[in-house]
Amino acid sequence: MDKILFNKMEFWGYHGAFKEENTLGQRFYVDLEIYFDLSKAGHSDNLKDTVNYADIYKTTQQVVENEKYELVEAIAERLAAKILDSYLLIDEILVRVTKPDPPIPGHYQSVAVEIKRSRERANG
Template structure:
């Protein structure tokens, strides 16, 4: 299946289970893979036959920067739901939300949540 990829969109959000995270905020990276048939858009060269990249970006920005969640899993689920609800062309979405430098002991670059949701399972 065809796909459109959004790689490492960076946002500032106030998500987390610890009070400091909700007060100070932190960076989050979002990657999206939108699966749907792009052949009509490829042939027509018409924006109406695909999704507007700017609209997808604004959707992700709104969720990460304006809403608050304790869990990164909740951010990913909200993104997947909003995209499937708002863009009927999209059959499936893969969402990856990365939290660099989480406030837990150890040496690593980041933690990330990745979920895949499909239209078939969305309205079940």
């Protein structure tokens, strides 16, 4: 299946299980793979036959920067559901949310959650 990729979008959010994370905030990276048939847009060269990249970015930004969750898993689920609900052309979406430098013991470059949801699963 065809896909559109959004790579390493960077946002500042106030998510986490610790009070400091909710107060100070931190960076989050989001990657999206959006699956649907791109042939109509490829032939027509018309924006109405695809999804608007700027709109997808704004939707992602709104969730990460304006909502609060304790878990990265919850951010990913919210993004998947909101994008699938908003863009009927999309059949399936993969969402990866990365939290760089998490406040956990040991040395970690990052932790990430990756989920894949389809229109059937999102609505059923």
